[in-house]
Amino acid sequence: MLEVLDPPAVRGWVRRSADTLGRARAEIDALNVFPVPDGDTGTNLHLTMLAAAEALAGLPAGADADQTWAALARGALLGARGNSGVIVSQAVRGLAEVLRAAEGRGADVRDGLLRAAELARSAVSRPVEGTVLSVLAAVADAVRGLPGDLGEVAGAAARSARQALLRTTGQLEVLARNGVVDAGGAGLTIILEALAEVVTGAYTDHHDVPAPTSTIDVRPSDDQPGYPGYEVMYLLDGGEDAVEGLRAELDGLGDSLVIIGGDGLWNVHVHVDDAGAAIEAGLAAGRPYRIKVTYLGGRAPETGRGRGVVAVAAGDGLAALFRESGAVVVRRDPGSSPPLAAVLAAIREAGAEVVVLPNDSGVRAVAAAAAEIAREEGSTVSVLPTRASVQGLAALAVHDPARRFDDDVVAMTDAAGHTRHGHVWVANREAMTSAGLCRPGDVLGVVDGDVALIGTALAEVAIEVADRLVSGGSELVTLVSGAEGDTLAEAVQGHLDAVRPDIEVIHYAGGQGGYPLLIGVE
Numbered sequence: 123m124l125e126v127l128d129p130p131a132v133r134g135w136v137r138r139s140a141d142t143l144g145r146a147r148a149e150i151d152a153l154n155v156f157p158v159p160d161g162d163t164g165t166n167l168h169l170t171m172l173a174a175a176e177a178l179a180g181l182p183a184g185a186d187a188d189q190t191w192a193a194l195a196r197g198a199l200l201g202a203r204g205n206s207g208v209i210v211s212q213a214v215r216g217l218a219e220v221l222r223a224a225e226g227r228g229a230d231v232r233d234g235l236l237r238a239a240e241l242a243r244s245a246v247s248r249p250v251e252g253t254v255l256s257v258l259a260a261v262a263d264a265v266r267g268l269p270g271d272l273g274e275v276a277g278a279a280a281r282s283a284r285q286a287l288l289r290t291t292g293q294l295e296v297l298a299r300n301g302v303v304d305a306g307g308a309g310l311t312i313i314l315e316a317l318a319e320v321v322t323g324a325y326t327d328h329h330d331v332p333a334p335t336s337t338i339d340v341r342p343s344d345d346q347p348g349y350p351g352y353e354v355m356y357l358l359d360g361g362e363d364a365v366e367g368l369r370a371e372l373d374g375l376g377d378s379l380v381i382i383g384g385d386g387l388w389n390v391h392v393h394v395d396d397a398g399a400a401i402e403a404g405l406a407a408g409r410p411y412r413i414k415v416t417y418l419g420g421r422a423p424e425t426g427r428g429r430g431v432v433a434v435a436a437g438d439g440l441a442a443l444f445r446e447s448g449a450v451v452v453r454r455d456p457g458s459s460p461p462l463a464a465v466l467a468a469i470r471e472a473g474a475e476v477v478v479l480p481n482d483s484g485v486r487a488v489a490a491a492a493a494e495i496a497r498e499e500g501s502t503v504s505v506l507p508t509r510a511s512v513q514g515l516a517a518l519a520v521h522d523p524a525r526r527f528d529d530d531v532v533a534m535t536d537a538a539g540h541t542r543h544g545h546v547w548v549a550n551r552e553a554m555t556s557a558g559l560c561r562p563g564d565v566l567g568v569v570d571g572d573v574a575l576i577g578t579a580l581a582e583v584a585i586e587v588a589d590r591l592v593s594g595g596s597e598l599v600t601l602v603s604g605a606e607g608d609t610l611a612e613a614v615q616g617h618l619d620a621v622r623p624d625i626e627v628i629h630y631a632g633g634q635g636g637y638p639l640l641i642g643v644e
Contacts, residue, residue, distance in 0.1 A: 127226035129190040149331040153305040163305035166204030173201020191218035206306030212382040216241035229270035247379035252294025254306035260286030280318040352397040360408025368407035430472025437634030456636035465492035479514035510543035512642025602632035602640035
């Protein structure tokens with residue numbers, strides 16, 4: 123019998139939880155009818171605790187309680203999957219808040235369980251009884267007021283979780299209709315029973331998962347509303363105030379909203395009909411990444427057949443160039459990203475196999491989010507890392523729909539990657555750049571994404587950018603003039619004709635605002 127839940131015991135508990143959930147995964151999946159019957163709660167909880175166990179495994183052998191609980195909370199946060207996984211990871215965070223600075227005695231674990239129940243419930247926008255939250259609440263009631271004996275606290279938590287789990291069938295109509303207990307509650311019960319086993323040393327080979335007592339049929343009837351179309355999850359870098367605004371916006375878009383985390387890192391989960399709107403809300407609140415969209419039900423939108431390319435363009439001329447080359451074009455304003463819904467609609471129009479050319483590093487996040495939704499709807503989508511329009515043009519020039527899709531993606535990526543890119547623009551404010559301090563009205567020359575020089579005359583800076591991009595092996599220079607006209611491109615072309623007559627120069631009228639000249643070199 124352990125008297126203290128020390129770091130080695132924490133590692134043993136989390137590893138046993140992951141292993142036991144792995145064995146019970148299919149049985150828990152079979153219980154999953156709420157909030158949607160997607161049959162993956164057991165899998166999600168297993169993966170959540172497995173991520174937590176792997177985070178602990180990466181610590182040095184002598185890691186103290188602070189390091190151990192911090193790694194456990196972060197591992198669970200980053201690895202949380204699905205509605206129940208996110209809630210359980212928040213409960214783990216509550217335990218960690220108390221136990222990071224405690225000895226791990228019974229009273230500490232008791233207080234940690236109280237905090238776990240409180241924090242998990244606060245993370246859920248609209249708590250529902252008969253769920254994992256009800257099981258956590260029952261555990262908190264059972265351990266509240268217990269003395270500081272670790273075995274007694276762990277045993278009471280496990281027993282009360284099992285009893286509360288059996289009560290969930292009568293607390294939620296959809297569970298009663300299908301004769302099942304709550305799947306998330308079943309997973310949490312296994313986690314708490316694993317804790318009691320590690321503390322007492324009394325292990326069992328099998329943890330009973332209550333089987334359904336009736337045939338599950340959760341298809342919505344004619345008078346029952348259907349399920350939201352998508353589960354959307356992402357990690358978000360953002361501030362506390364921005365997340366509160368995000369919470370309010372997502373609550374109006376869908377249900378099963380859970381946002382957990384803190385200190386600038388959050389895990390966001392929601393069920394919505396409009397996945398794009400949920401992701402765009404995240405883009406407005408901070409930096410969403412590791413975006414995952416799961417199609418839950420309803421009729422998937424129609425997509426075009428065959429192979430296609432989607433290109434994002436910031437000018438009329440560029441849009442025409444991409445369109446003439448066979449791409450479905452998404453227009454954007456200079457310095458901004460296009461709406462996610464527009465990119466998604468273009469992917470659906472383009473075909474069942476689609477290559478997306480963002481053509482700007484700031485557009486890539488929106489393109490990746492749209493691609494994730496389209497993949498869930500059945501399309502095959504690859505987003506190329508094109509950071510400039512000239513790279514997109516180079517990629518599109520080698521596009522061959524007769525090739526295998528993967529081979530086509532490789533060829534297009536290779537063409538884009540071998541295209542150096544630059545541009546010139548006029549500074550509108552004072553700023554420190556990689557080439558030094560610039561002031562309003564200065565002409566900036568950008569080479570491969572970095573400000574390489576600062577000057578006063580557009581033509582001089584543009585010629586210098588071209589010279590820096592061109593090398594001995596360069597064969598083709600592409601010039602795309604902006605909305606101001608072609609004079610600048612003509613000056614650069616004249617210079618190149620004089621100093622490098624071996625290089626072919628192509629000039630297009632791009633019409634883009636903001637950048638008087640784009641330059642690509644292959």
